[in-house]
Amino acid sequence: MEVLGGEFGDMTPQELAAPVNTVAVKGLVKQHIDSFNYFINVEIKKIMKANEKITSDADPMWYLKYLNIYVGMPDVEESFNVTRPVSPHECRLRDMTYSAPITVDIEYTRGSQRIIRNALPIGRMPIMLRSSNCVLTGKTPMEFSKLNECPLDPGGYFIVKGQEKVILIQEQLSKNRIIVDQDRKGTVGASVTSSTHEKKSRTNLIVKQGRYYLRHNTLSEDAPIAIIFKGMGVESDQEIVQMIGTEEHVMASFAPSLEECQKAQIFTQTQALRFLGNKVRRQRMWGGPKKTKMEEARELLASLILTHVPVKEFNFRAKCFYLAVMVRRVILAQGDNKVDDRDYYGNKRLELAGQLLSLLFEDLFKKFNAELKKIADQIIPKQRAAQFDVVKHMRQDQITNGMVNAISTGNWSLKRFKMDRQGVTQVLSRLSFISALGMMTRISSQFEKTRKVSGPRSLQPSQWGMLCPSDTPEGEACGLVKNLALMTHITTDMEDGPIIKLAFNLGVEDINLLCGEELSYPSVFLVFLNGNILGVIRDHRKLVCTFRLMRRAGFINEFVSISTNMTDRCVYISSDGGRLCRPYIIVKKGQPMVNNKHMDDLSQGYRTFEDFLHEGLVEYLDVNEENDCQIALYEHMISKYAKHDTNGQKQPSWVMLVTACFIPSEKRRTWRSSPSRCWECVRASFPTPTTTSHPGTRTSALWASRPWVRSLCWACVVGFVSDTVCFILWCSGERVENKQVLVNKSMPTVTQTPLEGSAQPGQPQYKDVPISYKGSTDSYIEKVMISSNAEDAFLIKILLRQTRRPEIGDKFSSRHGQKGVCGLIVPQEDMPFCDTGICPDIIMNPHGYPSRMTVGKLIELLAGKAGVLDGRFHYGTAFGGSKVKDVCEDLIRYGYNYQGKDYVTSGITGEPLEAYIYFGPVYYQKLKHMVLDKMHARARGPRAVLTRQPTEGRSRDGGLRLGEMERDCLIGYGASMLLLERLMISSDAFEVDVCGQCGLLGYSGWCHYCKSSCHVSSLRIPYACKLLFQELQSMNIIPRLKLSRYNE
């Protein structure tokens, strides 16, 4: 690490990486856990508050009011009303859902009584592991192992129906922000996606022939902007222009819009509302009193257009200003074409598990309440002996099933927000610890995978330090699926009340007190808070400075960001959730605040990373604020920009993601090798280290720690029918061969309950449905589990084990994306050996290097060799590592060639090889692709029912297809008999009877069309051909076969 000077210079890279080890590994899933905690402790209460009261149309006196809502601890219902706490591991084993009851306190009326009931369950919430309500929080490693849980497991996922599910981070364009954009024709427009708890809407501002229009879903056609202004109560043209801006070119650009309004003869608010009322798209009426068109238009302006700007009692002031700013932005952008960049990461927000679940829960909760209301409306009018008691009608399964189904299928469909997303959740990949961690940091984008766009896929400079530059899949999802960097943090929503107060105290002038012209004053900056205009400020520098000082002092939350945008002349304050931020060392007077002492304290555990934050040594910056700061990459660079307020970058390795950190010496590679880097990120998830400290207790696929020792696979059998009889033939440690029966299950032949009265006498009939072992090699039974799942269905799980040695065809890889298949296994005496008598384990062809440029592998070998001789480890992450020169010196010291090339003798002849061989240790992994799982051949076997052709695929014992290209080869070669054999005789040859007279297919020597058998002859054609003829016939097309004798 040649660039770390000064104080950092004394520290080894390992020391610098210390915070990564302590904070980051926890921090990688911290965002998920934080956001889930926020949801179940805070957000869920807000949702309840927003929907707290249910009334009935049938009885005005009746109501139901929620007083409080809680999420409990995970438990399982043993029998009716008996529950006990459950551990996550039990859920995994028994295919249950790790969930906790949601209980509410309610107040409602029964007859004339008012009743308060506490702790009523309304459903169950799947609980994220290691969240505040999980049984694992705050447990010691000892207690962890008592629960059969791995203390190293990061948590952050759900267990739903026994499967571990991760809710991927979703990337979205940020809400409530004005984005000025250019469409395909080059015309500029502005759009805002507003989102509040109740509503979501999108408002567009477009330009047509020099005039400005507002476009919205609820308006049947584009409405001239001036009319909207008038509808909102700004009737004077002067006021409109004042708000938008009084500069010459701005006024000139806006004039045509005013003119249009004039032409439409609209001068007052009433006229404008009437005009708009005619354009409102009719919506389905939810009952209630009918509104006039004008009222409807006013309602629309107040609540649907720019939803996020609050309108109290039809005071449209703030909304007018917002609209004016939108118009002004568009006008200004037209001149110099400075449109916003959609891919800029400051404009992106990440949705985490908590946010997604809160959307889902809110929807389900509303549905639940609507259902209760419907029941109340139906039952109250009817006279009954017992009074209507709503508690009896509260069903738990709606919310429970809604949550479980969404997480287990990954389909998030919320009708209210027109949201229909697939693949939100994924099964946690447990191939290795790294792959599990990598999954937690994955971000999926909303863009369609199939679309060929380069913008959202390419690496944005603003992603620097926030997202991993190398870990993204190849192929269609390239650049759309991203990964978080090590130190990135994602914010959660924060209260903005105190921030508003602080801003006003710091000199921000409230927007409601302004006349409008101030917005465009050149000396004044607009202040936004989470997309809403707060007011204006004269001395923006002072505001920003004081704000930051307050934040460092801990008076405001460390994740509130403030940044100035000089081009738009704005100050943006953000406290919303989903922003990406990362820590920086604060630099004062050219000196970083963190020094050696602090780092020592950190490594010895006297201080934590949080202490750094509290003491104002380190602060979190989000993408927008980064733009506003001067950031030194390394310490020696600070002096160049020496100013008061700079931010130093912390450990360079924080840029990368977890998996990428496992590639040694990555830095030395040229940019061309970056594909290999991606591959290794992928491949880091393939290989085979153990994932938990309790592999023995799990019954799911796991890979053992020794790369080429063994692999496990699993089989699982569930008996569903209640009368099922099972015999397990095998106990642990037993060996099973192909086709041996694992579970000898039998099942009643009649599974439906017989109709009443027709009860069959006698014993029920059973048929055997054994589950047998399939596999080309024998397995050992590692474990057998007999249990029942949540529905009390009988459950047997059998864990099988195979010991595999490397064989020809197995795939191996070094840590540089250099994969390869084992081609030959040579006995030791035939292997070449070096002067010390060592013979290599693997011989690799050097032609693998030039095109792939994996210099890191060369260095790994060299440093590994020197390390072995020295008896110490070398450091080789992407950001530093031992220098080649020093390593070479080490080699020379031990009497080896400085290039790492050895004199090698052939083991076959005993004579030396003509070249020196680059010889040394390299770490190799065995990848999960093994010949044993892939080898396949078939002579005869199953056929598809429809076409009678051989089945497809190894799992169905299918045939190997002679495809079009292979067929072309045979045609070209003229091997007609071979063709005939491959395409018909070995595939789906079929004897048909064809009538020579009518040319139609007959049946057993008889033509049904001609009612005769005299011209019927028998041919062999492919069954698929016969099928085609029949299908054509069914479509009223008659294919006739013309027959003639081959010798005529």
Add this chain to the structure above:
Amino acid sequence: MAAPMSNVEEIRSRVILGEFGVKNVHTTDFPGNYPGFDDTWDMKRFQKNFRIDVVHLDENSMEFDMVGIDAAIANAFRRILLAEVPTMAIEKVFIYNNTSIVQDEVLAHRLGLIPIKADPRLFEFKNTEEEASEIDTIKLQLKIKCSRNPRASKDSSDPQELYLNHMVYSKDIEWVPIGNQADVFADSCIRPVHDDILIAQLRPGQELDIIMHCVKGIGKKVAKVVNSRLDTCSREVLRHSDLKNCVKLGRVRDHFIFTVESTGILPPDVLVTEAIQVLMAKCQSFLSEMNSVDME
């Protein structure tokens, strides 16, 4: 050979270590290959040139120089030492009980790698069909159970102190004599060569109950043969340009340095003699094959 006469001696006897590669790697002194040299095989000359100098010899390792012999023959010795000297090794593992976390097949593999101190010359090769008998099989037993140490202090967390028998070492393997083995091998007690090979770790309640059969076999690595002592050939001189042209690195073609490291079953000198005998036996059988072909 087009090489000038002055070079011929060098080509014949030296392997040249160049900067970028090794030259003259192959043996070229075949009869008639070089004009002016008589390369026909001559027993007397061979006897004159050939010598073996034992540099070092102890119980487990030995080092000797073999000079004046063709690379192919020297290599044959090396290969035989590596692969064809018979030894006794655990071949069959009967697991009666294994409640440890080590899987049966992994445990069996680990056991198979333990060298057993038994002289293979005193045993016959086992015929696969037949039952194990005293002349071809050694029976070993490993029976151990882990338990809590009743005398461990209460707050201890050290497994060494907490448990008894929690580490299973090769010394726990016992020899069970079959037939008259107890008398025959009374003095050369059969046991693993090393006592401190860790086989498995146990926790209280776990136990191993295993019977092993050792048979005579080949193909197991017993020795390591090495070819160099004097110069490690780092070729460091070639990096300095001023020296590059003055120095020529060479190796004597027919000088072989053997380092034989034994696993301890047999002393290394015995191994070498065994190897020579194997080679002789092979030559004998080859000669007899040749003769029988001639007959036909």
